[in-house]
Amino acid sequence: xxxxxxxxxxxxxxxxxxxxxxxxxxxxxxxxxxxxxxxxxxxxxxxxxxxxxxxxxxxxxxxxxxxxxxxxxxxxxxxxxxxxxxxxxxxxxxxxxxxxxxxxxxxxxxxxxxxxxxxxxxxxxxxxxxxxxxxxxxxxxxxxxxxxxxxxxxxxxxxxxxxxxxxxxxxxxxxxxxxxxxxxxxxxxxxxxxxxxxxxxxxxxxxxxxxxxxxxxxxxxxxxxxxxxxxxxxxxxxxxxxxxxxxxxxxxxxxxxxxxxxxxxxxxxxxxxxxxxxxxxxxxxxxxxxxxxxxxxxxxxxxxxxxxxxxxxxxxxxxxxxxxxxxxxxxxxxxxxxxxxxxxxxxxxxxxxxxxxxxxxxxxxxxxxxxxxxxxxxxxxxxxxxxxxxxxxxxxxxxxxxxxxxxxxxxxxxxxxxxxxxxxxxxxxxxxxxxxxxxxxxxxxxxxxxxxxxxxxxxxxxxxxxxxxxxxxxxxx
Numbered sequence: 001x002x003x004x005x006x007x008x009x010x011x012x013x014x015x016x017x018x019x020x021x022x023x024x025x026x027x028x029x030x031x032x033x034x035x036x037x038x039x040x041x042x043x044x045x046x047x048x049x050x051x052x053x054x055x056x057x058x059x060x061x062x063x064x065x066x067x068x069x070x071x072x073x074x075x076x077x078x079x080x081x082x083x084x085x086x087x088x089x090x091x092x093x094x095x096x097x098x099x100x101x102x103x104x105x106x107x108x109x110x111x112x113x114x115x116x117x118x119x120x121x122x123x124x125x126x127x128x129x130x131x132x133x134x135x136x137x138x139x140x141x142x143x144x145x146x147x148x149x150x151x152x153x154x155x156x157x158x159x160x161x162x163x164x165x166x167x168x169x170x171x172x173x174x175x176x177x178x179x180x181x182x183x184x185x186x187x188x189x190x191x192x193x194x195x196x197x198x199x200x201x202x203x204x205x206x207x208x209x210x211x212x213x214x215x216x217x218x219x220x221x222x223x224x225x226x227x228x229x230x231x232x233x234x235x236x237x238x239x240x241x242x243x244x245x246x247x248x249x250x251x252x253x254x255x256x257x258x259x260x261x262x263x264x265x266x267x268x269x270x271x272x273x274x275x276x277x278x279x280x281x282x283x284x285x286x287x288x289x290x291x292x293x294x295x296x297x298x299x300x301x302x303x304x305x306x307x308x309x310x311x312x313x314x315x316x317x318x319x320x321x322x323x324x325x326x327x328x329x330x331x332x333x334x335x336x337x338x339x340x341x342x343x344x345x346x347x348x349x350x351x352x353x354x355x356x357x358x359x360x361x362x363x364x365x366x367x368x369x370x371x372x373x374x375x376x377x378x379x380x381x382x383x384x385x386x387x388x389x390x391x392x393x394x395x396x397x398x399x400x401x402x403x404x405x406x407x408x409x410x411x412x413x414x415x416x417x418x419x420x421x422x423x424x425x426x427x428x429x430x431x432x433x434x435x436x437x438x439x440x441x442x443x444x445x446x447x448x449x450x451x452x453x454x455x456x457x458x459x460x461x462x463x464x465x466x467x468x469x470x471x472x473x474x475x476x477x
Contacts, residue, residue, distance in 0.1 A: 092476070097133040100388065100472020104128055104149070108235070108309065110343070110361070110462035112403060118160045119305075121235055125152040126202055128468065136212055141223070144207040149233075151200035157237045157305065162192045162245070193242025195304055197235050204231035208317065223319040229337055229370075230312035231394075240304035243297055306346040306356075311396045311464070313339035313365050315372075329378045329386075337370035341398040341462065354406035354452070361401045361460045368398035378474060386474045394466050401460035407445070407452040416442040 109120030126149040134143030208227020215222040315337030322330045341363035346356045353359075376390030419438040424431040431439040448454065 093136050093138045095133065095135050095477045096475065097131075097477070098388065098472055098474040099129075099131045100470045102128045102130070102392070102468045102470035103152070104392075104466045104468035106464065106466035108233075108462075108464045110460055112456075113459050113461070114456060115459075116161075119158070121155055121157050121197055124155045124197075124200075124235075124466075126150070126200075126466075126468075127152050128202065130470075130472075139212055140210060141212050141225075142207075142209050143225075143227075145205065147202070147204040147231075149202035151198060151202075151235075153198070155197045157195045157197050157235075157240075159191070159193045159195075159240075159242070159305070162190045162243075191242055191244040193240050193298075193300075193304070195237040195240030195300070197237045200233060200235045202231070202233040204229070206230070206315075208315075210317070210319065213321075219324075220320055220322045223321075225317045225319065227315055227317065228313070229315050229335075229339070230310065231396075232308065232310035232312075235305075235307050235309075236303050237305035238301070238303050240300040241298065300349050302348065304347060304349055306348070307343060308345075309341075309343040309464070311339040311341055311368065311370060313337055313368075313370075315370065327380045330375065331378065332375040333373065335370070335372040337372070338365045339368050339370050339396065340365050341368045341396075341401055343460075343462065352408055352411045354408050357406055359406065360404045361462065362404075363398040363401035363460070363462075367400055368396065371395045374470075376470075381473075384476050388470070388472045388474050390470055392466075392468045392470065394464075396464040398460065398462045400458040401462065403456045403459035405449075405454040407449060407454065409452045412442050412445060412452075 104126040106124040106126065107120065107122050108124065109118070111118045128147055128149035130145060130147040132143065132145030134141055206227055206229040208225045210223045210225025212223050213221040214224055315335050317333055317335040320332045320334075324330065341361070343359075343361045344357055345359040347353060347358050348355060350358060372392065372394045374390060374392035376388045378386045378388045381387050415438055419436060420426060420428045420431055423436070424434075428439060432443075445454075446452075
C-alpha cells in the first residue's frame, strides 16, 4: 500500500539574516574600560571603550583613531552619548556567524486521491543543530547555513486504507455457461495499521544573497533576499500491527451517507478453483455485490515503512531587524519558497512490490510551496557576542504530485507461470480462453505498467509542518 502524507523544520532554519544581524564588529584591538579620554594614544589608538555591549558606528574606525605617534583629542560628552545610544542592530561590514540548538515539533501526512489511501506521522520531534554564517559587504550580504537533526523519542504512524480507499486484490468473473464469463467485480484490500517511528534523521542547507537594510521604518531595518533552500528527512516505522480485510463492491444507502456491504458468498464446490455457485440478496443490484474474503490481524515486528522525503527549491525572504537599545534587538524572517518535492518509500513486507524502492512521489516547482517564519530576541553577552532565543514555523505542501509504484516482476511472473503450468498444462491461451483471472490480471498489469512501474498523474497531496524553539549565539568579527 502506498501513500504519503508532511517545514523545513522551522527551528533549525537559522533565520540567518535576522539573527546574525546584531552584535559589534571589531577590526582592531580596543583599550580597556579604564582607559580614559584625553590620555596619550598609542599606535592603533581607539575611541573610548563604551559599554562592553554597545556597538560602534560603522564610520568610527579610521575617522576617530589618531595617526601613529600623535595624541587624540578627547570627545565631547555629547559625541560620546551619541555613540553609546546606537541600537543593538547597528550594521557593520564583515563576517558574522551563528549557531544554535532547537527542538522541533512536526507532522507529515499524504493522501492518494484515486486510491484514497492516507498515511500520517504524528507528533514528530527533532533535536536540531544549526550553523550559519555570512559576510556583509555594506549594501548587500551573502549568507549560508546547514542543519542536522535526529528524531527524539517515538512517534506514531497511522496507515489508513479503510476510511478512504483500498488496493486492488483480484478480479471476479461469473460463469454464465457455454464457456462464457461475465465480469462480476473486483476484490479490494482494506487495512488499518499503526506503528512506531524512531531513529529518524534530518538534514538541511541554504544559501542566499540580500540587499542589506534596503528599507527602513523607524528603528526597523528590512533586508530582502533570494536563495535556495533544501530540507530532507528519513523516517522508519517498526512494530507495525493492523487489521486487513478483503471486500468487493459496497453500496451507499439512497438518501444517506451510510455504506452497507451485502454478503456475496462464492462457493467452489469441487475444489477446482472455479466458482460453482453464488448467493446474494436479491434486493441489491450487481453493483452492490460484496465478496467476503479474509479478515485478519497482522503484526510486523521489523521495519514496515521507510520513507526519504525532500523539499528543495528557490525562495524569497524578508528579514526585519528592530533595535530596542544598545543591548537588545528583535529580528524576524518571512520566507516564501517554491520547492520541488520527492518522497521515496520502501515497504519491506510487501512481496508484490520492489525493494528497496517500492514507491516514489514527485512534484516539480509550481506543484509545491513553502511558507516559513520566525522571530528572535537578541541580547548582548559581550562586545561581539549576543544570545538569541526564538521560534520558527514552517509549512510545506504539494498538490497533484505524480505517484509511481514499482512492482516485483518475480512475484507476478511466478504467479503467472504457476497458473499456466499447473492449471492449464502450460497452455496460456487455454487459460485466456477460459477467462482465468490470474492470467488475464497479470497480463493486463504488464500492459498498464511498462517495465513494472505503475504511474498515476495528479495523485498525491502531501503536507509537512513544524514549530520549533531555538537558543543560540550570534557573533561578528
